[in-house]
Amino acid sequence: MTTAFSPVSGNAYAIGACQPASADLCQNELLSLTPPCKAVHWLDAGTPVILLPEPFATSAPNISAAKPIFLRHMFPADLWLPPDTLANADILADALAPLITKPVALQIRRVAVDRNSELSFAGTAALAEALSKKGLLLPEQKQQAPLDSNVLSGVITPEGGIFGVSKVSDNISPHAGGMRHFTPEETAHLISRAEHKLSEAIEAFSLELPKGGEALDLGAAPGGWSKVLLSHGMRVTAVDPASLAPELSGKVAHFAGLAQDFAKTELSKQAPARFSVIVNDMRLDVAESAQVMVSLAPLVMEGGLVIMTFKLPQKGKTAAIKKGMAIMEQAYARQNARQLFHNRSEITAVFTKK
Numbered sequence: 001m002t003t004a005f006s007p008v009s010g011n012a013y014a015i016g017a018c019q020p021a022s023a024d025l026c027q028n029e030l031l032s033l034t035p036p037c038k039a040v041h042w043l044d045a046g047t048p049v050i051l052l053p054e055p056f057a058t059s060a061p062n063i064s065a066a067k068p069i070f071l072r073h074m075f076p077a078d079l080w081l082p083p084d085t086l087a088n089a090d091i092l093a094d095a096l097a098p099l100i101t102k103p104v105a106l107q108i109r110r111v112a113v114d115r116n117s118e119l120s121f122a123g124t125a126a127l128a129e130a131l132s133k134k135g136l137l138l139p140e141q142k143q144q145a146p147l148d149s150n151v152l153s154g155v156i157t158p159e160g161g162i163f164g165v166s167k168v169s170d171n172i173s174p175h176a177g178g179m180r181h182f183t184p185e186e187t188a189h190l191i192s193r194a195e196h197k198l199s200e201a202i203e204a205f206s207l208e209l210p211k212g213g214e215a216l217d218l219g220a221a222p223g224g225w226s227k228v229l230l231s232h233g234m235r236v237t238a239v240d241p242a243s244l245a246p247e248l249s250g251k252v253a254h255f256a257g258l259a260q261d262f263a264k265t266e267l268s269k270q271a272p273a274r275f276s277v278i279v280n281d282m283r284l285d286v287a288e289s290a291q292v293m294v295s296l297a298p299l300v301m302e303g304g305l306v307i308m309t310f311k312l313p314q315k316g317k318t319a320a321i322k323k324g325m326a327i328m329e330q331a332y333a334r335q336n337a338r339q340l341f342h343n344r345s346e347i348t349a350v351f352t353k354k
């Protein structure tokens with residue numbers, strides 16, 4: 001922690017997570033909630049201590065229902081422990097036990113810890129073992145906590161540890177800090193790192209891609225997203241003036257031109273609505289990208305799924321999102337939008353065709 005923070009007794013707090021570069025956007029989003037929440041302290045640039053208007057169990061469903069874009073994870077800050085209580089796993093497990101009413105998943109992350117930080121923490125594995133001995137831990141610990149379980153979350157900082165137990169479904173993401181890490185096997189044969197963005201979006205928003213359906217991939221090169229769509233059993237038309245990876249040759253139809261030209265060509269043929277999915281990762285101004293999507297709406301089947309990244313400008317990010325959403329809503333119904341772990345200066349938005 002940059003400066004020590006003392007929670008006021010009787011107040012409810014959550015520990016949040018957002019991309020460090022989006023801290024201001026996350027704060028504005030919290031303040032605009034009804035009732036408003038506020039980041040009253042930052043453990044590090046991406047980890048706010050959020051003052052909640054009501055206890056976590058009441059506030060969390062309201063916050064989730066508002067579908068925040070920049071807050072990617074949260075958990076209740078129920079127990080604040082000083083650094084000297086973190087070194088011994090059994091003592092720590094004794095302190096945490098009263099929070100736990102049924103076996104939990106365990107998600108502990110270190111925050112604001114650098115090489116110079118003096119930290120005496122027993123470690124997550126030792127804590128897991130101590131909790132397990134007490135019968136307080138779910139038998140199989142996975143990176144993604146089961147959605148119907150409770151999770152014990154914690155952050156370990158040089159100032160101490162902050163812990164809380166909640167329903168996984170109340171935390172926005174089932175991953176610690178909303179960080180969906182892919183395994184080395186999942187990362188081994190990527191065409192592009194962008195693949196993770198689409199895979200994460202499909203998982204985070206629980207999207208069903210219709211097997212055997214037709215997908216349109218705008219801004220497809222070098223082809224990571226096309227590969228993901230193929231892996232879901234879809235037939236793919238990839239649009240990009242740039243080349244696709246050789247491994248996609250013969251597997252996708254490639255329109256080697258701009259999306260605007262693809263739209264003109266298809267619409268002049270009065271082609272029927274044949275796409276059940278459109279994805280768009282074009283490196284393009286948000287409003288322009290959204291306009292292309294609206295022009296392509298006649299080619300999208302009713303209820304068809306849209307997954308697109310909004311590339312955010314250096315300045316005026318909120319205005320750009322608002323404008324992009326307003327254009328998209330001419331033809332599509334907004335379902336969700338979030339800055340996912342694998343997004344950089346962008347967000348991922350999901351719509352369905354109206």
Ligand SMILES: C[S@@+](CC[C@H](N)C(=O)[O-])C[C@H]1O[C@@H](n2cnc3c(N)ncnc32)[C@H](O)[C@@H]1O
Nearest residue numbers: 192194219221222223224225258259281282283
């Ligand atoms: C971030 S890359 C896409 C990566 C891709 N999703 C993947 O998984 O490999 C952005 C792409 O958008 C393409 N692009 C930019 N403007 C475009 C436009 N107007 N029409 C089609 N493609 C465009 C660029 O050529 C570039 O290949």
